[in-house]
Amino acid sequence: MATQAKRRRVSCGGRRRSTPLRRASPLPRPQRRPARGCAACRGSFAALHIPSPNPGPSSARAAVFSAPSELFRAGQRHCACLSQVAGLAGSEDPAPVASFLSWCRRVGLELSPKVAVSRQGTVAGYGMVARESVQPGELLFAVPRAALLSQHTCSISGLLERERGALQSQSGWVPLLLALLHELQAPASPWSPYFALWPELGRLEHPMFCFQEPLEEEDDEKEPNSPLMVPAADVLNHLANHNANLEYSPNCLRMVATQPIPKGHEIFNTYGQMANWQLIHMYGFTEPYPDNTDDTADIQMVTVREAALQGTKVEAERLLLYERWDFLCKLEMVGEEGAFVIGREEVLTEEELAMTLKVLCMPAEEFREFKDQDGWGDDKREEDSLTITNIPKLKASWRQLLRDSVLLTLQTYATDLKTEQDLLSSKEVYATLSWREQQALQVRYGQKMILHQLLELTN
Numbered sequence: 001m002a003t004q005a006k007r008r009r010v011s012c013g014g015r016r017r018s019t020p021l022r023r024a025s026p027l028p029r030p031q032r033r034p035a036r037g038c039a040a041c042r043g044s045f046a047a048l049h050i051p052s053p054n055p056g057p058s059s060a061r062a063a064v065f066s067a068p069s070e071l072f073r074a075g076q077r078h079c080a081c082l083s084q085v086a087g088l089a090g091s092e093d094p095a096p097v098a099s100f101l102s103w104c105r106r107v108g109l110e111l112s113p114k115v116a117v118s119r120q121g122t123v124a125g126y127g128m129v130a131r132e133s134v135q136p137g138e139l140l141f142a143v144p145r146a147a148l149l150s151q152h153t154c155s156i157s158g159l160l161e162r163e164r165g166a167l168q169s170q171s172g173w174v175p176l177l178l179a180l181l182h183e184l185q186a187p188a189s190p191w192s193p194y195f196a197l198w199p200e201l202g203r204l205e206h207p208m209f210c211f212q213e214p215l216e217e218e219d220d221e222k223e224p225n226s227p228l229m230v231p232a233a234d235v236l237n238h239l240a241n242h243n244a245n246l247e248y249s250p251n252c253l254r255m256v257a258t259q260p261i262p263k264g265h266e267i268f269n270t271y272g273q274m275a276n277w278q279l280i281h282m283y284g285f286t287e288p289y290p291d292n293t294d295d296t297a298d299i300q301m302v303t304v305r306e307a308a309l310q311g312t313k314v315e316a317e318r319l320l321l322y323e324r325w326d327f328l329c330k331l332e333m334v335g336e337e338g339a340f341v342i343g344r345e346e347v348l349t350e351e352e353l354a355m356t357l358k359v360l361c362m363p364a365e366e367f368r369e370f371k372d373q374d375g376w377g378d379d380k381r382e383e384d385s386l387t388i389t390n391i392p393k394l395k396a397s398w399r400q401l402l403r404d405s406v407l408l409t410l411q412t413y414a415t416d417l418k419t420e421q422d423l424l425s426s427k428e429v430y431a432t433l434s435w436r437e438q439q440a441l442q443v444r445y446g447q448k449m450i451l452h453q454l455l456e457l458t459n
Contacts, residue, residue, distance in 0.1 A: 096197050102193065112140050114131055115129065131263065136260060147231055150226055150228045155183065155189070232255070237268055240274075244269050273294045279292075280443055295343070298339035311404075413448065420444055
């Protein structure tokens with residue numbers, strides 16, 4: 001299930017540098033290979049075990065299973081086999097696309113005559129293809145809010161609202177999951193033609209499009225909006241270099257072209273600026289290198305500390321280095337569980353990494369003075385900028401520490417870059433890998449290419 005998401009500009013151990021849209025982890029995670037049995041059901045109900053962000057008495061959390069008995073039965077009836085329900089929906093309709101398009105007309109979902117829903121000419125499953133050339137700014141389709149599927153529009157919305165307190169979770173997905181469970185097994189669900197277009201839910205070969213509306217800037221401190229199912233938007237496949245984007249307004253959600261789209265070309269949406277490890281984690285696929293321009297590689301913060309410790313020779317130097325590290329922790333620039341995030345074109349955690357290199361590499365007397373000032377009064381110089389293109393201009397000590405950190409990070413992989421390149425270059429060998437092995441290979445290869453780029457820049 002896809003969400004609109006902004007790129008996280010945050011180090012796990014440090015301060016948030018901006019307030020991103022909170023992305024709820026989808027359950028179950030879509031995969032591009034068949035799943036056995038009723039795994040989708042188990043995944044859905046597992047969501048009910050997500051701890052509340054404000055944990056109360058265990059009896060309150062248990063109310064999800066005990067108090068709203070009619071709510072639980074709505075899902076329990078469905079759990080007989082989630083995939084069978086979806087399979088029946090598809091098997092009873094010999095023309096799911098035609099049925100879906102007819103449903104679109106009934107609910108006021110406007111589809112441009114320049115586009116078509118098809119399995120032909122797409123990268124995976126159903127997709128949307130341009131029947132005629134499309135120009136930037138042209139409307140591809142508009143989804144009225146009444147056609148959206150959410151906890152507020154489903155047929156058990158009143159029940160979900162009454163039990164809202166019992167359904168709280170960190171993910172925020174439980175009400176929507178229950179709404180989906182109920183509507184999928186409801187014979188007269190208004191969304192039945194929409195469900196018929198889905199793959200068998202035991203397989204989930206392409207993601208369904210779930211959307212969390214962004215908050216206005218002045219509302220950043222509020223809870224994020226509830227996730228929504230957006231019919232038609234889930235037809236579009238994802239690409240980092242996408243040519244369409246979803247816009248929202250009070251009355252509808254609009255998919256608009258952002259690039260020229262030639263006739264016969266597929267129309268791609270974006271599920272957010274996401275690295276390959278995020279794509280595989282949330283949606284079950286990756287973009288092969290070099291297609292994913294949003295790909296990233298992590299350097300664990302403690303790895304930089306380890307690299308710096310390699311340069312100490314006596315105990316006094318080690319103690320001073322730990323003092324520097326503790327000071328960085330006090331500034332909330334580093335943490336034991338954090339990571340510096342390196343993109344192909346930028347360092348996403350530039351401020352944290354620059355400050356860490358500065359503090360760990362500055363002379364002892366300068367550090368004492370800097371510490372006495374609590375890090376204030378430090379003017380950032382242009383030559384200390386950590387843009388990718390500026391890395392070769394960094395101080396030699398900074399480059400060396402960064403290089404040593406990259407080398408330590410590469411040692412944590414079980415294989416080297418050449419091994420991955422050999423696998424990718426041999427179609428015969430690559431074909432023997434399972435789908436998961438192929439996607440894991442793409443994740444590793446993309447990360448290693450970014451890290452090797454850093455090695456070249458610090459040489």
